[in-house]
Structures are given as structure tokens and as C-alpha cells.
Amino acid sequence: MRSSLWAKSDGKAICRETKAIAILLLIAFCVSTLANQAVSTSGKWELLYHQDFEAPADEWSSLEREGLACNYIEGEYEIELKCSECSSSWSVPTHVPLEDFAMEVEFRFLEGMGGVGIRFRFQDRDHFYLLEISSNGGYSVWRKYGEYKHVRYGHWYPVIEDSAIDSFDPSRSHKLRLEAEGSRFRFSLDGQLIKEFVEETFGIGGVGLTVRTYDEPHLKVAIDDLSVWRKNVTTEAEEGNWPIILSLHEIYPFNIEAANWDVSSRRMSMYQVLMTDTYPIFDMEALVSFSDEGEADLIFGYLDRYNFYFAGVDNLGHCRIGRFVEGELQELALGKCAGFSVGGPVYLRAQVRPTDVTLWVNDEKVLDQVRISCGGGKIAVGATFESLEAESLAFSDFKLRMPVDTFKIQFSTASEYEQAVGWESLGDLEKALDGLRKSLELVESTQWDSFHWEILNRLAQLYSSLGNYRSCLQMLDQAVTVALRLGHPLRVATTYLDLGFYHRVVGNLEPAIECYRKVVEMKLGEAVPGFPDPKWIRAEALLRLGAIYSFLEEEDLKIFNISQAIDLFESLWKEEPQGEEDKHNNALVSYALGQCWFQLGIYEAAARFFSSARGELEESTDPDDVIRWISSIELEGLCYYERGEYEQAFSKFSQALELYHERHISRLNEVILLMHMAVCKFHLGQYQTALDLADQAMALAEKTLVSPSKTFQILAELYYQLGQIYDKTGDISRAIEEWEKAVRVIEGIRAYMRQAYLKQRYLGVNLGCYSALIRAFYTLRESEEVLQYIERAKARTLVDMMETAMITQSEFLPSETQTASELLKELGGLYEVVEEPSLDVTHGPSEARADIVYTLQWAQEQYEAVLNELERENPVLGETLSVNPDRLWERCQDVRKSMGRGVVALEYFVTDKETLLLVITREGVQTSSVIPISRAELTDRLREFREEVNTAPSPGEEATRALQARALGKELYDLLIAPVEEYLQTASHLVIVPSDVLFYLPFGALFRCPGCGTKRELWGGEYLIGRYSISYAPSLASLYWPFKHRGDGVYYQALVVGNPTGDLEYAGEEAQGIASLFPRAELVVGDAGTKATVLGLIGGGNYDVIHLATHGEFDRELPLASRVYFNQWEPLYAGEMLGLGLRGCELVVLSACQTGLPPEVTQELVLGDELQGLSQALFVAGTPSALLTLWNVNDQSTRQLMEKMYKELMGGVPKGEALRRAQLSLLRNTMYRHPYFWAPFVLYGVWR
Template sequence: MDGAQGTSVSLVDLHAMSDLERAELLRSATDPSALLAGLTSQLSNLTLTDLTLATSLAPALIGLADSAAITSARVDARATASNAMSYANRFDRALLLLEEAREIAAAATDLKDQARVELAFVQPLARLGRFSDAVRCAEAAVRLYQSVDDLIMAAKGNSNLGVIHRMRGDAESAIRHFDLALSALRGDLAVEAQLESNRAEALLDLARFREAETSFRRAIDAFSETPHRRGLAIVEGNLADLLGRQGRLQASIRHFERAQRMMEDDEAPGDAARLGAERAEVLLSVGLIDEAVETFGQSLKVLDAHGFANEAARARTGLGLCQARLGQLEAAEATLQQAASDFAGIDARSGLADAHLALARVLLEQGRLDAAWALTDDVMNGDRGHVKRVEIAMLRARILLEQQEYSRALETVDAVLNTDDAGLRPLTQADLLYHRGRALLGDGMRDAAIAEIEASINEIERIRGTLLGDRLRTAWLGDQLAPYQHLLALALEENDARRVFEVIESIKSRTLLDVIRGGIELADQVVRVSRGDAGEAHLVRELTTLRTELNLTFDRLHGTQPDSEGREALARRSRLLERDIATLEGRIAATRRFGEIFGRPIDATGLCHALDSDVALLEYFVSNGQVGAVVVRDGQFIVHGSLLSEAAMHEMTERIAFQVDRGLAGASRSGVRAQRLVHHAQRELQELHQALIQPLEDHFDTASHLIVAPHGALFGVPFHAAFDGTSFLVERYPLSYTPSSSLLPTLQDAPQSRAGRTVVIGVADELAPEILEESLALAETLRDATLLLGADATLDAVREAVADAGLVHFATHGAFPSHDPFAARLRLGDQWMSVRDVYALELNGCAVTLSACEAGRSAVLAGDELFGLIRAFLAAGASSMITSLWAVHDESTRELMETMYRTQNAAGRASMLATAQRRLLEHRRHPAFWAPFFCIGGAS
């Protein structure tokens, strides 16, 4: 540490001294004022570099200044200490110090000291939401400094006034004061950086995005030239906030992460929390609602505890919007009412307008249209009306659409589009175009409406293209489906089957297609490619620790009975670990740059080229609560828009799963008791046939192979076991499945390495002893297979063995926790192989069989994005998969697998599986035993 002016004493030395030693220090100083000024300067610097040390050393400085009885030194020491306290969010302590300083300065009648104190008051008062008091102090400081011709300090006073005006929602006044300050203070990089940052925030309030971004970037450049990491972190966070509001979500997340890494070691939890709340706003925009709720919740606790009134109210507004998106409308209303009341309490008008507009959205969702409109009136007529005009117009357009006032809705939207076109954020633009499309449709202008909805979708796709993470893209599209669904409904009305098909494909497993094309990063790849960045290295270390703990948790879960007390605790721990791992992966990925490659969805013509002439495709979808299907056969597209209700689909899926579980529980039954279970299962599978197969059958009955692209819950349904009262569908056709039609050519184009060797991995135990038999039998049937058994089947050995394989067969235990699809896993000899481990495999187009429980189950997110082992294996390069929909019976699975591999069949793996299933069902009539497996890809 530098010594104080004229001495070699540091604040740390001073802190360690006894009273006698301090008195001696003053006595021996040639210039006590210079000594104290030097120590005060040290405290000021420490505030920016080591806040904890600064707050702990401050009392020693104040004590020394009091002992010296030098007025300006006593005032300076207190003002500087109060500044440190404010930075540490200890505002009450800061105000007490300043009251003392004010008394000392007033008694001495020194105008400069008085000005110094008044200026120091501004920050803690403003942070506590006492804006009027803060303005009074700042104006007093400016006047006092001007009266003594200290124009630099007067400029700092203007800077503070700008901050307060902005906090209370008067951005124009704020910018005026910042400009005054900047004109006097250019040249001091740190000060200039702070002023540019503040000015940018005010510009942001006025939706002057481009000017704001320029100011933020100037601030970042200036701060980068100074040692003020904290200031840099805050501006990075502010820029991230700006980018998020503009819909540049990926860039926003990257800057938030940079800021967060810089903030992590900081001792000002309030600012980190503010940053967290702003980051949560972006998460909300991306559609990661659960993550946003959690981040808002964590931030709010800190903001409330440290008295950040304005920031807390803003976070509360975000939380209310999340609750509304989750359908918790009453809770949302209460949260937003509180936010509005908090903003009103501190006279923060911009925030109040935001809270009122958010509340109006909730009222609209509740159907309280008049109340919602009245709130938009309040905002429009308030002094924020002109700033919030776009948000007001969007809300009013939605209200008018609900009221079927289409022409007025159109006028409202057009007024914004015509005047604000250049400055509109892409997110807003997409919304406005969609509203415009709906309004045009209401007015009977169908073609124009379709064009606008398509334009809206183009905006959504453009934003989607900027998002680089698997989760981000999935969440984003899943959250923006309304225009796509509307377009689908319009195509259905026209009975345009080709168009219906193309719209379905534009929303079906799109991110999986991107993943398979290699265009976005996968969780595990992020971790493997550590760049040695210090901030990143500790995140990677933490991630490794969490993943090890998660694997141990899987081990403990294995074999634990479903009703045992510890199981729920272990499952809960597993979910928490999974959540923390996903958050860390997201943070590590945020600052990486990956190539952007997009898998384009297939169009109708492309599909016709991709399908062999003897194949029929059945692709299911949901529109307006009804399950429909497109059948594609011989270049013909036929659509059925209403096969059964979505609710009935869910019930049917659950009933089939129930009968499967009953069948497995009754495995030891025989005679009438066993027949009863077969009868029950067949009855449900007959319902499946009647609802989803029979109405389509005339269109595909000449085909010799069916490909099914399910939708939503139907991904858990064994279509091959659909029963027509006489036979099962698989007895008439081999079936294969695909997450979407767009994946068909992708899977077929995969670099097949069928000539590669076969790898059989078998991990048997006392619960499933037939695994060993199966593995040995397959190794013999498939010849020259690499056999990895039991303890030899380690994760490392598997990684190495599969790299050049043409076929990989896993016979082992599997698990799929439905609430936590990233915890889907297969048991190996040394550990569990999770979804993340599978992502890291290099499969090079091989065929994969997962002869294990539930290995083909997936959590199906909006947009039919599958999360589980299927996604992981396809992403790792598998060209086809045979895997299971439910828990599999050890003995019947061995039998099925042995039969299947003996039936080497040129027609492909789906045909091999179908042959084996037909043989098995001859003597194992219950579908629980013969029907769990299905084939993805493998059509020929």
C-alpha cells in the first residue's frame, strides 16, 4: 500500500496502532493535515479496490481526524467513510456519519466542507429511495460549490443530480445534468466512464437504444483503462440489460456472465443482486421462466434486506410477470400491486408505469379488459406516457383483439409500426406483427393476415438464430409458439395438408435438429473445452465436483425401494444437483462463441424425396386442443385435423402406461389372472387404434413400412402395439419412429459405419441376471464383437470402444426420472453414464440398442423437444436407436434381443425388431413384455 502523503504510514498501520501510538503519530507529523489527507485518499481508493478492508479501517481514520481536531479532515474522513458504507450497502451507518459531518461543517462555516457533506448525502439517500431529500442535498452541493468557484465539484453534483432524476423516472432531466457534468469532467477516465454509463441508463429509459449502447460501450472502454473492476462490472451488467431489452438475448447473457464473474468476489451483495434481477429479466424474455423465478427470488431477498427500494420493486415487477406466465394470476396480481405501491412510495415514476403495465397484462389474462384498459390510460396520461407508448399500444391492441375491435386494434398497431419502425426491438416487432395479423384476420383480410403472421415468425426465427445454447433455443421457441399455432390453424381451415405439414415441421424438434447438425454447443462439450480463464476455471472445478456427487446419488438411488423414506430425499438432492449443474453449464457457455449452424426444417417436396416408395409417414400434431395427423404416402399429403381431444390423448397415454405397469407387476401370474391383464391392456390398445390409426388406415394400407412422428405425450405411446381387435399394428407393418420428419434425411445422411465393429456392453446383477446371458449370446451371434462385461465396462472403456463401432448394444439397468430428464442414465461397471456422458461420446453414425429400462423415455418440452437419452445418443452421432418406453422384463428382453439379432434383415433394424416382437408375442401375450422396444430411424 502507498504511504500517506508525507509519511510512510498506511491505514492498515494506523488500524494496528494503540491510542498512544496514534497520538505520537500526530505529534511527530510535520503536517497533520497532509497526513490525514493522505490517509483519507487511501480510504477512498480502498473503497474501489477492497471494500471490506475499507469499511473496517474507516473508524481508525475518523478517530485520528477527531484527535487532530482539524475540521476539514474530520469532515473528509466521515464523508469518505460514508461513501465506503454506501458502497457496502450500509446506508443507515453512512447517514449517521454524514449527520456528524454536517454538524462539524456547519459549526465551522466552511462552505466547501458543507458542500462536500451535502454531496456525500446524495448516494445513501437515493439508494434508500428518499429521492426528494437526495435532490435537495445535491442541489445544495452544486450551489455551494459554484459559490466557491469549484466547477469540477459542481459538475460532480450535477452528475449526482442526474442519477437521482433518473432513479425517480425523469430521464430527460437526468440526461441534462449528465451532459453538464460531462462537459466539465472529460479527461478523468473513471469519472467519464461512470458518467457515460449513467447517461446511457437514462437514454435507455427513453428507449433511445442506439445512443444508450454507444454510451455504455464508451463507458466500458474508459473503465477498462482504469483499475475499477467493480465499475466495469456494473456497466457490463447495464449493457447486458440493454441488449436483453433489445432482444439481443445471447449477447445479453454473455455480458451478464462477464459482469457476474467480476462481481463474484465483490463485497457489495446488493449490486450483485441487482445484476441478478436484471439477468432474470432476460431469462424471462428467453422463456426460462422457472430459472427466472428462482433468480428473481434470490435477488429480492438481498435487495429487500439491503434497502434497495427501487431495484427491489423492479425485481418484484419481473417476478409478477413470471407468475403471470406460469398462470398464477392471483399471485401475479398481488406481487405487481406491491411493486406498484413500492415504486409509488419512492416516487419512481418510470418503475411505477412499468408495474402498472405489467398489472394490466395480468388483468387482460384474467379477462378484466376494462380494468386493464383503465391502467393503460393511467400510464398514458401520466408523465411516462410518451416513453411507454409502444408497450401501451401492444397492450391496447391485445385488449381490442379480445373485444373483437379489429379495426381499432389495427390502427393501434399501425400507429406504432409507422412511427417507431426503425427503433423497435425485434421482440416487440414480432409481437406487433402478430397482433397486426390477428387484427387483419378479424377484418377478413386473410392473405394479408397470413403474411403478417409469417413476418412475425421470421422475427422470432431471427432472434432464435442468435441464441447459441440448446436450452436457450428450446425455451425461446417453446415460449413463442402462438403465431406458429395460429398459422397451423389457418392451414387446417384450408385443408392444405402440405402447408400443415410444413408448419408442424417448423415447430417440431427444431433444436434437436440444430444439435444433430452440430450447430450449437452441448453441455458436456462446454466443460471439456476449458480455456483456462481464471473465472471459468473455478466454475469448471465446481461443475466437476457437482457431477461426481450426482453420480454417487444415482448409485444410492439404485435399488432403493419407491416408498422408502430416504428415496425422496435422494431424488430431491438429485434434482437440486441437476439444477445447479445446468446453471453452471449455462454460465460457462455464456461467454463462449460457437459456430451458428441451423438445421432447416424439411419442406413437403423434400420429404417426398426422403421417403422410400413403400413407406408411409404418420405425423401427429395438436391444434386448438385437438390431436390431428398428416399422412404422407406416395407423394400425397392427407390431413385429419381432429382425431381426438388433447385431454383424451393424455388420458389414453396414462391408461396404457397403467396397464403396462399392471402387466409387469403381475409377471408371475398365470391362467385366468394373467389373461385378465392381457385383456385390459388390449382394450386400451384398441382405443389407441380406433382413435389414432383406424381413421388414417385407408391412406397408408398399401405401404409396407410405417414411420411415426408422434407429438407431445404420444412420444410415450407404443403405436406398434395398437390393436385392431385381431392383430397388433406391428403384425402388419414394421414401424419406426422419428422425433420429426426433418430428422429423417439427417439420420439417413449420418456417416454410417455399419462396416465398423460391434460392441456389446453388459452390466448384469442379481436383479437382472439375464443381461449376462444376453450379452454372451449376442457376442456369439454378431461375431468378432468387442465384449465389455461387468466391472470392465467402465465409462472410459465404453468411450474408447464405441468410437469406431458400427453397432453398440447396451444391456444394463436404466433409469428415467420424469421430472429430471438430464438424470436419465445407464448403469456401467464403474459408474452411471448420464445424458451428459452420452453427449461426449463420438458415435460416428453407428446403430445403438439400449436394452435397459425406460431408456427411450423423454421429457417432451414445448415444440416437441425431447430431453433424455434419445436426444443424447442422436446428438452424439447415433444413426438409429432401438430403445424402450418403459421398465423392461429381464427374461423377455433377453429373448427378444436374441431373436432380433438372429434375424439379420436387409430391410433394416425396424424390420428386425418387428420380426422379433411378432415371435415374442406368440407366447408372451401381454404387451408389457413384447412391446417396450421401438426403433428410431432404421427404416432401411
């Protein structure tokens, strides 16, 4: 489906399959080796081609299609047409365009009625002759000329009207021969001359064969012994040959009554296009007769009515060469014909090159080599009148000439292109791709930009159909460059529209937004034939921008852009449609408005517009309209679904499913619709029907989905939904089985396989599967399984984090990961290649794509091998790049057994509806508890608490603020700790394993005060830090390597960096005070603290402690881009920390970082990754413990806390307890007792 709403021009549909073939089926292999063709110099005629049909040949394929069959039968080539008024054509691969030639073919009619003919002087699908013999014994010669329309025959002009052949027997074989020398033609039948005639319109072109039916829907003919000769010419003669490409004796006069009045220029103008897109090396000439005043123009480089070049003369001999750009006139040169005779016919000639044009009038060179920049376009003649009293002027004897070598390039390029279009229409995309690549290679050696742009756009569409979005984007990038060089705003705009669409498809949101904004900001003129209305273009860009901002949850920008799109679409509505074109326009407007209102969530309005669009779209045969028609039904169903009207939604989904299935349009949509239908029945309580539909969706998905990315995404969702349905029916065992399948799929999905447009669906299913399993096992009281799946969910998050960084920001990562990063990017590109956007595949990948699939498999194997090698060399880093459930559980068990007496781990798992809490000791899971609070409410409470503790109390309000902090802390304590308080009676240390929003909570500031009913009573309670030392871990298993890396607890040498950015007043003093506590310390303060200096010291030293008192910043979108800053704000990223080599360093302290809850927390937003990312990076680097801060704190209080903590450490106190004592020292100081001062310090990793 095209990615933009294009203006349509309906032609009479003969038979869709055979019309496609007539357009080019086997226009076959017209010209591929023109430049190297040798020319014989002996004899009169040279045999170029012969086919006896004894053996199959590529250019004469055996095929069976609806409406057409071609087969080799006993030494003949039989062609059968099975529809009325249809035709099929074959180009004979002579490899050169022909001027003087002879063609001979033997044929006989076997069944039915119709005609067989020789197509000659073929230049493109709209410019050629046809000599035809009919089965009723008549002959005729036709000229196909696409720019003029005959009043009776349309684009077909009779050269010789239908005439009878004496004693013609259609059942016997006949030999038809056509000879051409210049403009003289003669043809004979069975050796007898039938007719000689003269026709000058086309002077050169290819030859071919055409078979067609008339009123009756059946014709079968047999073809044999086809030969083509050409007249020999010398190489020298051919090099100097400028054959006539087009010759027209008469052109309809230009009358003042038919001209268009331009108010701004006070001119009347009109034009007539004579030739389609032409390579800009040619001569054009014509005779002009003036009846009155006026200007006659030869027009070239014609892109549309507002963009073209012209060279002209008026009735007084004044000459000019100029250009119109978006309707604005640019005069390039003016002159006067010295020998001009007023009143007589004028001979006008223009010699055009890509960079200049020369104008002759009556053989006088008036304007010589005027500079232009012409990249091709149509050829026309035109007239301009200065006065309403003018009458008319007329052109005659028009001729277009081109060097034969130039025409060969044009002919070859166009032939390869049209051959490719034919193969594409037949569904053979690989042959189509080959043809388009050949035409691109040919056109790239020229300055034919207009056709170059056309080829690039067609290639982009084809690559999209093949799922190769990377190549599609490359073609569109080139197309933008060509369109800009061509200077045609509509081509630029439509290309940017497509470029933005495919950037969006692959998840490149910023480039997509940039493309759409360029479209919106472009100055576009009026609507012109062949291109979408500029209002459509701009409206669609706005609609797509709105959709992206909807995805990004930028509500204001979404509404702003979509509202503008609605205004533009409404301006395109025809209040009183006059004909079919206006009705079709209104259908497209309705469809577009439906999309707009759907994006805004106004589902009632959206459904009304989709319903309105359906009627007209249903009648259209255009493939894009068929897609829109079915899509409008599906989208109307989604509108009902979003409104909770499940019966109506089910009905619409069923209707759309049937249509998709009948027309074989999209297997993916069939799967999704079946799942939508299942969910509707689920909501209606019809669980068995829901199960049946879900089973059908699963069977279809497993059978036909070949796209790796979408297959995994859809399968995961299907398994998840199946589990939901089984759970509702009470079959918990089967539900668990389906959810476990979903989890296995999810854990196999690499980051490079997730298209950005499925991100929200992926995250929803991901969290939903784990949450469903965890809740199910909790219900069954299987605590070990609950813990396993909580740990697997958190490990999956870490793998996502690492692989996303490897793909998007590999420069942040250590050199050890670079090979894996490159392979990961290559895999992402290969998945784009094999991705099928419509998934209309029933037999798996085509043979032609087998090499790509093989390469993909090889790259996957290489990536896994690199990971295995990485794991051997750096086990800690290697384990962050995959989820191995068995190994993960072993790590969990090892950590649990190493926890020691008095240590209790509290592991949380936040879901949409509730939070699960596990209490774990060295003996195992002691209990599990469900905290009945939704994620949204938990977030609100935590936000209120963070707002209180994030801000220092003002002088005089210390007591009031302290009580407020205790009150809010008590609410969270009662919620998160009190339910399991009895299991903490003998504990001295708590390991908090947070989840989601709980990563932003300083648990030490939770307040225990049983029975407290008033604020005054809160003075009698105590903070959690008063009872226990506290540490944190991203997951329980994440402590495995920190435990392995912990040292002996002796702190001798430190690297202390203070205030390298120069704006932390007390950080330098803090650093000096800390350094003085260690027997040996490297102190770096102020400007000396450059990134290079600090990294050099880390690499060359053996420090027990690294203390960085500097600014830091967490990155929620890309956690491994979280960073600390050195002199001149040079960042050190968390990804870089992975390779620091901190083995032997007992503790890393980052004392001025900050993080917090985002302004809005959505269902799809996973929180806390930045804290996990930074702590995990330091663990991988080799340190067992990291002290981080949740918000920026007072410099003076931080200095006191740090000095106290280090003194305790130097005295042999464990890290967790040392931090606790330091925090309590501030808590007991009335100046610093508010949690703002002491609570943000959180210790990750080993606490001993």
C-alpha cells in the same frame, strides 16, 4: 429504474434539469492527472489554468437544455438560466486540490437577476465555500456544509452576510479576484480590495464557477478571462504536508436529554456526523469539556448508526477503542491516561489507518496501533453516558487532517465520480461511464472500500442502462466482495438483491435464487437512513423468489415465498400516516402488495392495491416513483384483462400508453401496450380497430426497436397477433402472409438471442405461428404446404436443442463444434451489451456503441462462416444448426421418394386444440385429417395408457391386465389410426413421425378391434404391431442422412456391452447370448465396461452393431445431456455421441433407457425433445438406425426379445420386421403378452 425499493429522501425540487446540472453538470473534469503534477520551485505564484473563451473547450460545453443554455459569443462564454432558485456550477480543471491560490474571472450581467460566484475549497457537493456577487450590487460568502443544518439557510452557512458594493454597475464588465493563504482570504473587484476575512472550516479543495438565480426565473451572464494560480511549494514540503481538511471551532453540546437509551447496555449515546465518506488515512483531534460523567468519542468508519469504530476517553481518563457491529459492542483495547487531570479540558486525538488506530489524550499516547479493519466511512463525534443523572459534554476545535497525497487521491476519485453523476443526469451515458471507470481505477489502488462499493453500484446501474448486463453483473459481483470485506450487512443485502435481479434478467435462474435466498437468510438490524428498511429488503427478495418459482411452475414454492412477502409488506403499512413520508411509504407498500397478489393470480385484490398506490405516486417527482405510477396503471389493466373485463383493461392500457409516450420512458412498453389494446378490441369483436392498433404497434416496433433480442421477440408476436386478427375478419390470405413473416423471424432467432424471461412468450408464439399456418393451409386443402410447415417446426426444435447445448453444455459436444460454441457464447455476450432495457431510443444505437454493434456483426459473420465450413466437413452435423426451408423441403422429397412400396408414413402435429395427421407415401401426401381432441385431453388419455403399460402385471392378473391394456389401446387406435385406416390397406410398414406427447406412445401397442363392444370381444382384435412393422423418425427430413448411411444389411461384427453398472442381473447374460450370435464380437461385461474402454473400442473398431445393455436416462430439460451409464456410473452423453464416428454401424441398441411424460404438461412445455435429441445424435454420428426403449423392462423378457431379433437379422430379415417378429414372439407367450414386456422397444431411423 432501480431494481430495488429504496427509501427516499425528498429535497426541494428547483428545476429538475438544472438541479441535475448543479449537482454536477460539468463539475467538469476536476482531477485526472494529480499524481504526475509537477510543482515549480521558482517565483511566488504558478499559473495553473487560463481560459480566454476564444475557442470552445471540453470543460466549457455549448449546450441547450430545459432551463439552461451555454454558448460561445464573440470571445465570451454566455450562460443563461431559465428557472428560479436554480444554479449551475463548473469545476476549473486545475488537476490539483489547492490550499494557497488565487483565482480571477471577468464577468458581466446581461439580463435578469441573480449571482455569479467563485466556488473554492471544494471537496465534494456538500463541502465548499462560495463567494458570490449579485446583480443588485451585493456580495456574500457562504459555507456549504452538508452534515449540519442552519436554522434559516439549511446546509448553507453565511460567512459574510449580504453586503453592498459601492457604485456597482451590473451592465459593465467586472474582474473578480479571490486570494487564499491558509485560513486568510481576501477578494477584490476591478482591482479594489473589497473584503478580507478568516475562515478555517475547509483547508484544501478545488475551485470553480457558480451561476444561480433567486426568485426571478431568468439570468444571463457573460464570462471571460478566467485564470487560476497557486503558491509554489517545494516537493519536499508538499510530501510532508498534512493540511486541515475540516476545522470546526464549535460543535453543539451533547445533552443527556437528547441521548438514546440502550436498555441492553444500560448506556445513553448520541453522535454528530461531521464529514461524509472519507479515505481511512487521517488524523482527527478535538478539545472535550466534561460537565459531568460521560465518555467522549471520536467516531470513524461510520457506515450507519449500528456499524462504526470509535476511540474515546471518559471524564476519569479511562480510554478505549472499540467497534459496533450491527449494534453489538466489540471492545478492541482499553487503557488509562496516566497524566489525566479531572475537570479540565481534554485534548483527544486519533490517528487512523486502514489497519490500525492510535489514541492520544493530552499528548500522551495511550493506545498504540490497535488492530482494526477500516475500509472508510463517515467521521463523527459522539458521547456516551452511563447514568441518567449525567449532564453534558462538549467538543470544540475539531480538526481533520490528511496527507496531501492521500487527499489528492480522495479528491480525484470523488471528483471523477461526481462528474460522472452529472453527465449521467444529463443523459450522456458514455461520458458518465468514462468518468466512473476513472474513479474505479483510482479507488482500486486504495483501501477505501466504502466508496469503492458506491462506485461499483453506480457502474452496475449505468451498465444496466446501457444494456450491458454482463458488465453489470461483474460490477455487482465485485460490489458483494467489497461489502463483505467492509462488514456491512445492509450493503451486502442490497447488493445481493440487485445481483439477483440482473441474474434473473439474463436468465441465470439458479444464481438469482441463490442471491435472493442469501438475502432472506441474512441477519439484518433496524432501519437506518440512506438504506431501505430491512423488512423491505427481505420482502422484496421473497417476492422475487416467488416470481421465479412462478416462472418455473413451482406452485408451492411460489405461494410460500409470496405469502411471506405479503406478511412483511403488511407489517410496513402505517395505519395512521403522520406526514408525507408515511403516505409515500403506504403507496410503495400498496404497489408491492399489488405485485404480490398479481403473482398469486388474485387479480381483484391486485387491482385494488395498484389503484390505491397511484394517487401518492402520481404526486412524486422521483423517477422510480413515476415508473411505478405508470406501471401500476398498466398492471391494473392486466388485472382487468385476466378477468376478461376487456373494456376496463383497454381504458387502463390507453392511459398508461399516453403517459409512457408523453414522458419518453419506454418504447418497448408502448409497443406492448398497443398490442394489448389490439387484443382487447379483438376479444370485443371490434376487428378493424384491433387491426389499426396492431398496425400502429408494428410501425412503432419497426421504427424504434434497436435491441436485437427484444426486437425479434416482439416482431414475431406482432406478426402472429396481426395474423390472428386478419383470420378473425375472414382475410385468410393476409393472415397467412403475417404468420409467414412471424415464422421467418422465429427461424432467424438464435438461442443466444432469447432472454429467459421471454421464454414462455417465445414458445407460445413459436408454436402458435406454426400451428396457425398449418391449420390455415389444411383449411385450404394445400397438403404440401401443411407438410412443409410441420417439418419446419420440427427442424426449428432441433436447432434450438443444438444451440442451447452449445451455449450451456458445450463440453458434451464433439470438438468440431467448439469453435462455433465459443462464437455463439460471444454473440450472446455482445447481445447483452447492446440490449436496451427500456428501449428509450429514437435514433438507433449511439455513436459510442457503434464499435460494439460492428463487433456483433463481425461475430455473426464469423459464426455463419464457421457453420458453412462445418457443413462442408460434416454435412449431417452442419444441417442440425440451421433451418434452410428450401433444403429442408428437398430432403423431405428425397426421403418420400425413397420410402418404397408398402411403406406409409404417418406424420402427426399436436396443437393446443387439435392434432393434425398426414398420410404420406412415395407418391406424396395422400390425405390429411384433423383429430378433434385437445392437447390436454390427449395427454390425459396417453398418461392413463402409459400408467397401464409401464408396470408389469402381478402373477394371477395377467389376463385382466392384458384386457385393460387392449381396451386403452383401442381408444387410442380409434383416435389416432382409425381415421386414416383405409389408406393403410396395402401397407406393410409404418413410419411414425410423432409430435409432442405422442413421442411417449408405443404405437405398436395400439389395438384394433372394430365393432368390439365388450371387454370379452377384445380377445378377437389385434395390436398394430400384428399388422405392420413400425419405425419412428423425429421428422421426415431427418431420415435423409440415415438413408444415405445405410449399409448392405449384413451383420458380421458386434460390440456388446452388458451390465457395466453391476446391478442388471440378466443384462450380462443377455450380452453373452447376443455376442454368441455374431461371427465376430467384442464382449465387455461388468466392471470391464468403463467409458474409456467402450469409447476406445468404438473408435478402433468397425462394428455392424453396437449393443449397450446398461442403464440410460433421458434429460427433458437439456436433451443432448441424455445419457447412458458405464462402470461406476460414468455417463456418456447424447452430445458426445454426435462425434463418435459410427459411419458403417448399421444399428445401435440402447436396451435399458427410459423416458416418460412429466408429472404436469403445460401449454408452454414442449415434449419429446429428449427422444429426438438422442436419436438425432446417433444419426449425426453416422448410424442409420437406433433401437431405444421407453421404459425399463424385465431383464429376462428383454434377453429373449433381443436374441430373437438378432437371429432374424442374421437371417437377412429387415430391421423393422426383425423387431416386429421378436415382439410378436413375446406377445404370443402368455407370460409376456402384456405390452409392458414387448412394447417399449422403438426403432428410430432406417427400418430396412
